[in-house]
Amino acid sequence: MMLALVLAFLAGFALVLGFWPVALDNRPKLKLADDDPFADLRTPDAGPKKKGLAAVISAITGRVSVFNRPFAVSPTGRRMFRDLSIGRVRMSVEEFLLIKEFLVVVMVFVAFKLGQGSDFFTFVVLMSIAIGYMAPEMWLKARISKVKNDILRNLPDTVDLLGLCVNAGLDFMMALKYVVEKSRPTVIIDELRNMMQEINVGKPRRDALRDLAKRYELPDLSTFSRTLIQADRMGTSVTEALNILSEDMREARFRRGEAMALKAPLKMMIPLLFFIFPVVAILVAGPVFLDFFQNNPLKSLGH
Numbered sequence: 208m209m210l211a212l213v214l215a216f217l218a219g220f221a222l223v224l225g226f227w228p229v230a231l232d233n234r235p236k237l238k239l240a241d242d243d244p245f246a247d248l249r250t251p252d253a254g255p256k257k258k259g260l261a262a263v264i265s266a267i268t269g270r271v272s273v274f275n276r277p278f279a280v281s282p283t284g285r286r287m288f289r290d291l292s293i294g295r296v297r298m299s300v301e302e303f304l305l306i307k308e309f310l311v312v313v314m315v316f317v318a319f320k321l322g323q324g325s326d327f328f329t330f331v332v333l334m335s336i337a338i339g340y341m342a343p344e345m346w347l348k349a350r351i352s353k354v355k356n357d358i359l360r361n362l363p364d365t366v367d368l369l370g371l372c373v374n375a376g377l378d379f380m381m382a383l384k385y386v387v388e389k390s391r392p393t394v395i396i397d398e399l400r401n402m403m404q405e406i407n408v409g410k411p412r413r414d415a416l417r418d419l420a421k422r423y424e425l426p427d428l429s430t431f432s433r434t435l436i437q438a439d440r441m442g443t444s445v446t447e448a449l450n451i452l453s454e455d456m457r458e459a460r461f462r463r464g465e466a467m468a469l470k471a472p473l474k475m476m477i478p479l480l481f482f483i484f485p486v487v488a489i490l491v492a493g494p495v496f497l498d499f500f501q502n503n504p505l506k507s508l509g510h
Contacts, residue, residue: 268302271305272299275301278301278304279299279300284300287300287304290348290351291347293351293423294350294354295354296347296350306343307339307340307343310338310340310343311336311339311340312339314335314339315336315339318335319332358395358427358428359463361394361395362427362431363457365386365390365393365395365396365399366431366456367453368386369383369386370446370449372385372386373445379445380403383399383402387400398419398422402415405418412435412439413436413439413440416431416435416436417432417436420433427456427459430452434449434452435448
């Protein structure tokens with residue numbers, strides 16, 4: 208019965224898809240710079256074209272995902288778009304919602320196959336729906352956390368390089384250009400490249416710095432932007448501001464390292480209790496128990 212319902216749903220879905228317009232949006236899109244190493248991570252259609260099976264799958268998902276376009280313009284869709292851009296996922300909101308729906312269908316099908324006839328069947332179905340819907344969200348949150356950690360790890364070194372270039376006699380924009388061109392590709396370098404391009408096309412430096420801090424909402428990045436904005440507004444030396452900011456960020460990174468080191472013993476308790484201590488107990492007490500059961504001294508006392 209369940210298989211028949213799934214086949215009927217797929218048949219109706221394919222019928223509706225057959226009458227759907229082939230192309231809904233053929234508007235031209237802006238193309239990023241060719242030398243941008245992260246250009247293929249910002250938009251779903253950026254980067255080299257896919258070939259073979261990957262191209263077919265991408266075309267099918269692109270056509271099917273248009274049904275989720277009304278949900279993409281909702282507040283939840285805008286939040287997903289922001290999370291996908293922060294997590295540097297080459298995927299549209301419609302395709303991300305399609306993955307959620309596909310996982311929900313798969314999990315419900317598995318729940319019907321495995322849990323049918325059980326006393327907790329309704330609970331199993333509801334849990335499968337929740338897992339199918341939340342699994343992509345959890346993956347995206349983990350990716351965002353990884354991107355933010357990369358920014359926190361590389362930001363002090365980037366500020367150091369900016370301070371050295373400014374101390375050598377370059378102005379801020381020339382120092383920013385030199386650091387962006389000569390540094391290895393990282394998330395913060397890519398964001399600084401985007402900021403420099405925005406400033407070059409006419410966006411005020413203060414607004415570009417403010418938008419950079421607002422995009423990630425990291426305390427260190429907000430401090431970096433706020434310090435440069437105040438230096439630009441007050442007319443103070445950018446060199447001194449960068450030197451002070453570099454020292455503060457290195458101190459903050461050192462404190463975060465200390466906090467992680469202090470948390471390590473607590474995190475080690477779980478593998479110690481569940482994996483290491485039982486093995487040690489078996490190795491130490493196992494031979495004693497075996498010898499006790501084979502040569503039980505209590506048997507002679509009973510006779």
